[in-house]
Amino acid sequence: MSRLADAVPQPVAPSDVAAKLVSLALPARLVAPLDQARRDARVLGGVLRGQRPTPVRTVTQGPARAPHLEEVDLIDALFPRRIAEKLQQVRRDVGTVVGVLSGERPAPTVARRPRTTPVSTAPTTVATRPLRITRVVRETPDAVSLFLEEADGKALSFVPGQFLTFEVKREGQTLRRAYSLASAALPGHAPHVTVKRVEGGRVSNHLVDHARAGDVLHALGPSGVFTVTPDPSAADPADSTSPNAARHLLLVAGGSGITPIASIAESVLATEPRSKVTLVFGNRRLDDVIFRARLKTLQARYGERFVVDHVLQDPPAEWTGARGVLDATTQRERFTTLGVDLARAEIFVCGPTPMMDAAHEALSSLGVDPSRIHEERFTSPEQRKPVARPKGPQPVLVTLGGTKREVVQREGQTLLEAGLASGLAMPFSCAMGGCAACKVRLVEGDVVQEEPNCLTASERAEGYVLACCSRATGPCAVEVP
Ligand code: FES
Numbered sequence: 001m002s003r004l005a006d007a008v009p010q011p012v013a014p015s016d017v018a019a020k021l022v023s024l025a026l027p028a029r030l031v032a033p034l035d036q037a038r039r040d041a042r043v044l045g046g047v048l049r050g051q052r053p054t055p056v057r058t059v060t061q062g063p064a065r066a067p068h069l070e071e072v073d074l075i076d077a078l079f080p081r082r083i084a085e086k087l088q089q090v091r092r093d094v095g096t097v098v099g100v101l102s103g104e105r106p107a108p109t110v111a112r113r114p115r116t117t118p119v120s121t122a123p124t125t126v127a128t129r130p131l132r133i134t135r136v137v138r139e140t141p142d143a144v145s146l147f148l149e150e151a152d153g154k155a156l157s158f159v160p161g162q163f164l165t166f167e168v169k170r171e172g173q174t175l176r177r178a179y180s181l182a183s184a185a186l187p188g189h190a191p192h193v194t195v196k197r198v199e200g201g202r203v204s205n206h207l208v209d210h211a212r213a214g215d216v217l218h219a220l221g222p223s224g225v226f227t228v229t230p231d232p233s234a235a236d237p238a239d240s241t242s243p244n245a246a247r248h249l250l251l252v253a254g255g256s257g258i259t260p261i262a263s264i265a266e267s268v269l270a271t272e273p274r275s276k277v278t279l280v281f282g283n284r285r286l287d288d289v290i291f292r293a294r295l296k297t298l299q300a301r302y303g304e305r306f307v308v309d310h311v312l313q314d315p316p317a318e319w320t321g322a323r324g325v326l327d328a329t330t331q332r333e334r335f336t337t338l339g340v341d342l343a344r345a346e347i348f349v350c351g352p353t354p355m356m357d358a359a360h361e362a363l364s365s366l367g368v369d370p371s372r373i374h375e376e377r378f379t380s381p382e383q384r385k386p387v388a389r390p391k392g393p394q395p396v397l398v399t400l401g402g403t404k405r406e407v408v409q410r411e412g413q414t415l416l417e418a419g420l421a422s423g424l425a426m427p428f429s430c431a432m433g434g435c436a437a438c439k440v441r442l443v444e445g446d447v448v449q450e451e452p453n454c455l456t457a458s459e460r461a462e463g464y465v466l467a468c469c470s471r472a473t474g475p476c477a478v479e480v481p
Pocket residue numbers: 223427428429430431432433434435436437438439466467468469
């Protein structure tokens with residue numbers, strides 16, 4: 001078979017749809033020249049935009065070509081997939097009825113060919129689910145805890161350290177923000193997030209001021225890999241015969257960065273009777289300390305297994321604890337003074353970016369292997385560097401579960417949105433660059449990606465991008481791992 005016979009049509013472009021509409025009004029003899037002119041213009045346009053005339057294709061699939069006009073299905077091109085399928089069914093039914101009325105015999109019923117692409121019942125958009133606020137508790141003058149349950153009354157389940165993404169409408173815009181679950185992930189502990197007022201925070205400040213019991217929030221997740229899995233069998237570290245040594249966690253938090261850290265600390269202390277936790281917690285003033293009473297209660301309950309070291313920038317006169325900003329010097333000094341066993345501690349860091357960068361500097365100068373440092377960095381979309389959004393639709397070849405499928409990324413869509421809209425069961429969780437659940441390997445072409453995000457240096461070096469915050473700038477191919 002010739003390569004041309006194998007040629008696969010490119011996705012339908014807006015110019016194809018326009019030409020199809022024009023062709024409906026033209027005499028039949030003019031349709032073929034119009035079709036040829038359109039396909040030539042499409043190739044020329046691609047070349048002028050710097051694209052290769054033949055978009056991404058594997059050799060086994062053969063080259064791509066502009067679709068013929070008869071292949072342009074206006075219903076497919078103009079409507080979302082689910083509506084298009086319904087309209088196409090109506091069109092088939094009407095066609096059958098008209099045929100029967102005009103004396104044709106209807107075609108016999110045949111079984112549909114099984115789909116060769118991984119179309120599933122997965123959502124076709126980044127769909128949230130409702131969570132109900134059961135209680136609102138003021139933690140500090142600037143922070144509230146929102147206790148949550150699933151809208152059907154079921155408990156929310158999560159792993160210590162995970163976060164939820166809330167989708168909130170503000171001034172006509174839909175905004176997404178991530179909030180860590182701060183409660184222990186233990187039976188009998190009601191799940192809650194704790195939200196702190198931030199300067200210019202459109203969602204945080206709205207929740208701090210207006211969230212009430214009974215309100216419903218729209219959420220994605222829980223998500224994230226900044227987690228521990230508490231192990232009740234963790235044994236005495238001195239017992240070299242035990243396969244499950246008890247652990248020593250060093251937790252470093254600044255401000256509202258305490259939220260996932262508190263969940264990790266309480267869950268591990270309650271579940272692992274021989275593990276130890278040291279928390280270094282920086283705040284400006286004593287009144288700013290979120291969970292001050294909760295931490296005190298845990299200290300009283302767990303004694304020397306739980307060391308809490310408050311470091312205040314602007315302490316009250318009677319303060320006898322540590323003072324200063326949690327820069328690299330202060331952190332190095334606190335870790336040494338507290339006698340943290342840095343040779344075996346697992347380290348979790350969450351807080352403002354300068355504090356986290358300082359933690360890396362301090363720990364690296366003390367010889368800590370970076371692989372033992374876990375960190376959680378949150379940035380709202382407004383804090384990200386602006387990236388130019390690609391214009392027009394782009395073809396994206398997605399390999400998922402060993403099957404290839406070409407989808408069209410429409411203007412404004414991310415790779416994830418394009419894949420979901422085409423019925424592909426692309427994995428995702430937070431939809432805002434914080435969990436890596438949506439990572440795909442870019443095997444051909446280019447994307448623009450919003451930064452910063454949670455991809456590690458090694459993931460970047462291996463060619464991974466996050467589908468939820470990347471957009472193809474031309475024909476491209478990605479593989480879902
Ligand atoms: S879905 Fe979480 S990073 Fe993309």
